[in-house]
Amino acid sequence: MTSMDLSRFSINQMTVKQLSLPELAVACGELSVRQVGLWREPVQEYGLAATAKLIRGAGLTVTTLCRGGFFTAIDPEARAAALADNRRAIEEAAALGTNTLVLVSGGLPPGSKDLRAARERIADALAELAPYAGENGVRLAIEPLHPVYASDRCVVSTLAQALDLAERFPAHQVGVAVDTYHIWWDDRAPAQIARAGAGGRIHTFQLADWTTPLPEGVLNGRGQIGDGAIDMREWRGHVEAAGYTGPIEVELFNEELWARDGREVLAETVERFHSAFL
Amino acid sequence: MTSMDLSRFSINQMTVKQLSLPELAVACGELSVRQVGLWREPVQEYGLAATAKLIRGAGLTVTTLCRGGFFTAIDPEARAAALADNRRAIEEAAALGTNTLVLVSGGLPPGSKDLRAARERIADALAELAPYAGENGVRLAIEPLHPVYASDRCVVSTLAQALDLAERFPAHQVGVAVDTYHIWWDDRAPAQIARAGAGGRIHTFQLADWTTPLPEGVLNGRGQIGDGAIDMREWRGHVEAAGYTGPIEVELFNEELWARDGREVLAETVERFHSAFL
Structure with missing residues (x-):
């Protein structure tokens, strides 16, 4: 493998969820990966303070914490519980040193x-949480999910x-x-990326490829970079034309990748990321 | 069962594809269903002229023929073959007495x-086919499919x-x-329905409900009316506010419905259609 510029690359923990946090830290070290996106559940399991210490000790930066939300009750x-949980998520993000939830x-x-x-109940929840996020130095990143998830996961499509x-x-x-993964089909998305960039609101840029057939439940079929229908170079071009210079996080939910050796999947993901932008 | 107004109702053949064309004609007669949407494959299998005669003899009207298209090669x-096949589809529609393909x-x-x-290749194909459709008294109805099908079935989302x-x-x-089924998630769709209506371009209105979890391949999980997330009354309101007074066709692709007795499914569909608009 030739030397690669991974300064923009971040590996989302979910992509290699078969790796424990210490295993992830070691694997990142071996591959010169310097940035990770983390998920609340494995962080809570390992311990918030322990995770923060582990990540810092490994010289890693946390690009995002996934995820808050679920505001539609x-x-x-249930609404009060969701708000309380999101305040904790903001605190966790701050403790991990990431500015993006x-x-x-x-x-x-x-x-x-x-x-x-x-959708309006989401706005109500944001009105309660946004100032608290700001006080903690954390930016909330609303993720539109593909319309296939509109009924059961995310009404923001x-x-x-x-x-x-x-x-x-x-x-x-x-x-x-x-x-x-969520926007590639949308012919309005490039203009909306420009709108987001002009407002300084692109708080994270994530990659996953669109592969078919989708598995039952349509959740865990996000394709490895390069395996699907999405022109990654084009979308990177859109966010960069909009002024985005931050991390590019690869976040895959994929049963087949999870069944493989996590270090091997991480190495493959690094390689695919590199190839996509050659 | 009380008497129902089924003057707007049409059953798309795919909903009860376990019924042969003669079985469908009889079942429609028993339930006072007067309109059907047909599919090319079963019509070709039964014979085009035979189908036209059967349908006429049963006093049924064909609301749509499904389907032409597949213009993206x-x-x-492959492009020439697709155009030739679509000319045949136009002729078949005309022979069946429907004005909508x-x-x-x-x-x-x-x-x-x-x-x-x-998408631009679709426009090229339409430019070749539209005049021929017009000469045959057939209107082409471009169906946007849910974005989940953008890569493998329909780039018009x-x-x-x-x-x-x-x-x-x-x-x-x-x-x-x-x-x-394809547009319910789209907050721009009501305005687009108004645009379509103003231009006299709503050539068919079809119903299916959105149910989850979606099955593998996401094709055959269209829910029975009333089982899912879609407010049918609201969408009927939108098309009628846009001036549409034509048939309302129920088109479900659903393995569970196909496994049941077709006459029973047709009766249930009639009942659900009625209940949705009470």
Whole structure:
């Protein structure tokens, strides 16, 4: 393997979730990977302070914490619990030294068919959380999820919708997550990336490729970079033309990748990232 | 079962594909269903002239023929074959006495990542076919498919894109298919329905409900009306506010429905259609 410029590369922990946090830190060291995106559950399991220490000790930077959100409940108690959980997520992000908390906003509550109302409840939740995020030096990144997830996971389906929500707040409090997997089909996305960049609201840029057939439940079929339909170079061009110079995080949910040796998958991901932008 | 107004109802043959054409005709008679949407493959199998005679004899009207399209090939021979096949589809529609041929435009050709170019090839094909459709009294209805199908089935993912294509041609030649399953997530769709209606381009209105989890391959999980996340009354309101007074066709692809007795599924579909608009 020739020497690669990995200064922009970040590996999202989910891509190699078969690796424990210490294993991930070692594997990153071996491959000269310097940046990681982390998830709350494995961090909580290992311990927040222990994770922060491990990551710092390994010379790694945390690019994002995934994820807050799930703001669409109607029940007042469920809403209060979600807000409390998101305050903890903000604190965890700050403790890990990342300035970006990714939000998956939540699907339709049971029995509801009202997407508009669900989206408005997200705005209500952001109004409560955005100042707290700002006080903690953490930016909330609303992630539009592919419309295939609109009913059960995220009623925010396009960058335009995410920006409509984000722009109600200062950019240092709320922006968006640009993930190729979720937006690649959308002919309006390039203009929305420009809009996001002009407002300083591209808070993370993530890659996954679109491969078919999708597995049952459509959650864990995100393709390795280069295996699918998405022109990664084109999308990187859009975010960079919009002024984005931050990390490029590879976040794959893929049963086949998870079944393999995690270090091998990380090495492959590094190689694919490099090849995509040659 | 109380008496129902089924004057707007049409059953798409795919919903009860376990029924042969003669079985479908009998079942429609028993349930006072007067309109059907047909598919080319079963019609060809039964025979075009025989189908036309059967349908006429049963007092049924054909609301749509599904489907033409698949215009995105790059290879010249494949493109010529697709055009020839679509001319036959237009002739078949005319022979069946329907004025509407639904088009599924096709996915990315193997190895291509260029959605824009694929969409432009659709326009090229329409330019060849639209006049021929008009001469035969057949309107082409471009069906935007849910973005989950963008890579492998249809690069036209939104009503806005479908209308951008359709509006290059006269409305009596090219319009759009409005199917709740494909557009329900799209906050721009109501405005696009208004645009389509104003131009006289809503050439069919179809219903299917969005249910999760989606099955592997995401093709055959379209939910029975009332089982999912879509507010059918709201979408019917949008198309009717846009001036649409035509048939409302229920088109479900669903392995579970196909495994049941077809007459029972048809009766259930009639009942669900009625209940959705009470």
